[in-house]
Amino acid sequence: xxxxxxxxxxxxxxxxxxxxxxxxxxxxxxxxxxxxxxxxxxxxxxxxxxxxxxxxxxxxxxxxxxxxxxxxxxxxxxxxxxxxxxxxxxxxxxxxxxxxxxxxxxxxxxxxxxxxxxxxxxxxxxxxxxxxxxxxxx
Numbered sequence: 001x002x003x004x005x006x007x008x009x010x011x012x013x014x015x016x017x018x019x020x021x022x023x024x025x026x027x028x029x030x031x032x033x034x035x036x037x038x039x040x041x042x043x044x045x046x047x048x049x050x051x052x053x054x055x056x057x058x059x060x061x062x063x064x065x066x067x068x069x070x071x072x073x074x075x076x077x078x079x080x081x082x083x084x085x086x087x088x089x090x091x092x093x094x095x096x097x098x099x100x101x102x103x104x105x106x107x108x109x110x111x112x113x114x115x116x117x118x119x120x121x122x123x124x125x126x127x128x129x130x131x132x133x134x135x136x137x138x
Contacts (some may be wrong), residue, residue: 005044006037014085018078019069030057042085 007015012033019032038056042049049059056062068077084094 003037003041007033007040012036015078015081018074018081020072028063032065033060034081035065039066042066 015031019036020046032097035057038052039064041047041050042062049063052062087094091113
């Protein structure tokens with residue numbers, strides 16, 4: 001059953017090389033493309049891992065695949081590759097050479113006055129300015 005978030009054949013051909021090849025050891029139960037489709041589904045729908053439809057692979061397998069790919073830097077590599085492709089199609093250099101960042105100053109409430117003061121503590125033992133505390137630290 002297909003979902004609107006599923007990757008097309010053309011899109012998958014563009015990013016398939018970023019996913020680890022078949023590894024030595026126990027064979028995979030789920031194809032990497034189906035796991036990627038589920039990750040896209042979760043991203044687009046905002047649905048929690050544990051609430052996946054029954055026709056998807058188990059949520060633990062999908063979740064572990066997501067975190068393993070994240071820790072390996074796969075998502076960053078895919079993002080970089082796709083950004084370069086978009087820039088090339090726009091007739092620009094694949095890697096940006098300059099970044100301009102702008103920040104605005106934020107007005108904050110100034111400390112002071114009655115609104116910013118704390119009421120006095122009822123217990124002298126809890127106060128750091130209490131004579132008993134000063135004697136104990138001397």
